[in-house]
Amino acid sequence: MLLGAAALLALCPVPALAQSVSVVMPASGPAADAWTALEAGRLREAEQIFARALAAGPDDTAVLLGSAVVARRLGQGTNARQWLIRALQIDPSLSAASMLLAALSREAGDLETALRVYEAALVRAPDHRELKAGAEACRTELARLTRWPGDLGGETRLFFEGPVDEATARLALESAARARDRIGAALGVTLADRVTVVLVTSPSSPAPVAAVPAWSTSQFDGRVRMQVRPPVKDRAEFERMLTHEYAHAVLRTVAPGGVPTWLNEGFATWLEPGGLTRAGRDLRAAGVLLPWPRLQESFASLPPEAVTAAYAQSALGVAVMITRAGIPAVLAMMRDLAAGETLDGALRSRIGLSVEEFQREFLASLRVP
Numbered sequence: 524m525l526l527g528a529a530a531l532l533a534l535c536p537v538p539a540l541a542q543s544v545s546v547v548m549p550a551s552g553p554a555a556d557a558w559t560a561l562e563a564g565r566l567r568e569a570e571q572i573f574a575r576a577l578a579a580g581p582d583d584t585a586v587l588l589g590s591a592v593v594a595r596r597l598g599q600g601t602n603a604r605q606w607l608i609r610a611l612q613i614d615p616s617l618s619a620a621s622m623l624l625a626a627l628s629r630e631a632g633d634l635e636t637a638l639r640v641y642e643a644a645l646v647r648a649p650d651h652r653e654l655k656a657g658a659e660a661c662r663t664e665l666a667r668l669t670r671w672p673g674d675l676g677g678e679t680r681l682f683f684e685g686p687v688d689e690a691t692a693r694l695a696l697e698s699a700a701r702a703r704d705r706i707g708a709a710l711g712v713t714l715a716d717r718v719t720v721v722l723v724t725s726p727s728s729p730a731p732v733a734a735v736p737a738w739s740t741s742q743f744d745g746r747v748r749m750q751v752r753p754p755v756k757d758r759a760e761f762e763r764m765l766t767h768e769y770a771h772a773v774l775r776t777v778a779p780g781g782v783p784t785w786l787n788e789g790f791a792t793w794l795e796p797g798g799l800t801r802a803g804r805d806l807r808a809a810g811v812l813l814p815w816p817r818l819q820e821s822f823a824s825l826p827p828e829a830v831t832a833a834y835a836q837s838a839l840g841v842a843v844m845i846t847r848a849g850i851p852a853v854l855a856m857m858r859d860l861a862a863g864e865t866l867d868g869a870l871r872s873r874i875g876l877s878v879e880e881f882q883r884e885f886l887a888s889l890r891v892p
């Protein structure tokens with residue numbers, strides 16, 4: 524079963540570009556303006572200039588690389604991969620392209636592919652420090668894991684960290700398949716990649732990120748990681764948590780960064796089975812509201828007694844936006860935020876509310892029975 528009462532909550536650090544990759548900007552060339560726009564955070568402007576440069580010179584590796592950097596930050600992983608593979612076909616020694624390609628795989632939870640990319644690049648650059656460190660990190664992590672052989676339709680990559688348990692594996696795969704259908708139907712977003720689920724059955728496993736507080740037993744860090752002690756007794760709770768983390772995997776492909784924590788967590792909670800009902804109940808029981816700016820950043824630093832209210836308030840806030848403008852508008856807002864828009868600008872253009880109006884409408888929604 525899952526651990527403890529506080530453990531029913533899930534912590535999901537926004538998996539924003541966890542693997543940083545340094546790319547040297549060309550000082551001149553057809554896309555120098557695009558690199559400048561990229562550095563200034565004007566991603567859509569950079570995207571347009573790179574697109575024109577790519578049309579004029581489809582084999583320019585600097586343009587391919589720049590296009591991939593922008594695509595990665597806009598959540599267009601498939602495009603980013605294609606451009607990087609093309610760049611490496613033209614110049615196999617382009618280590619920055621290999622680093623970025625491996626980072627994309629790591630961010631999508633696919634350490635096996637990332638390791639293959641690092642190893643292929645190291646054949647040409649055996650002393651490259653970052654490539655060696657990346658390969659080593661993947662090997663160390665994979666050595667802790669046992670791959671579950673069956674994966675139910677090939678859409679979930681399942682690993683155990685600790686003793687393997689067949690019943691739990693089956694439950695995880697079935698829950699993941701239902702989560703995929705549920706979230707796909709709600710958002711109209713289909714994942715290009717498989718989602719990686721790691722079931723942590725070893726009590727001594729280290730936390731994947733240093734900032735995980737004691738109340739959290741599941742996280743999303745590119746992979747869904749769930750601490751579990753077989754046999755799982757509360758299957759509905761297991762599925763709720765897995766659906767929540769799975770939602771993060773999908774939302775990450777919409778907006779890999781730039782999204783306030785309350786929006787990511789609120790949307791993931793809203794997508795849980797019974798998520799909205801539970802959020803309403805939790806917020807009434809908590810009897811407190813947190814200031815919205817406090818919910819911008821990670822929930823990891825919140826006092827444990829405030830955590831349930833934080834998730835509930837976030838979910839009800841997302842519900843206000845969905846009721847007013849619909850799910851596609853909220854997804855468009857997230858894409859705007861990833862592209863560098865301000866929250867107020869994205870809220871106004873996609874939802875039709877300023878930040879203050881949104882907060883007032885949220886309060887009004889609580890008064891409606």
Ligand SMILES: [Zn+2]
Pocket residue numbers: 533534535767768771787788791
């Ligand atoms: Zn979460």
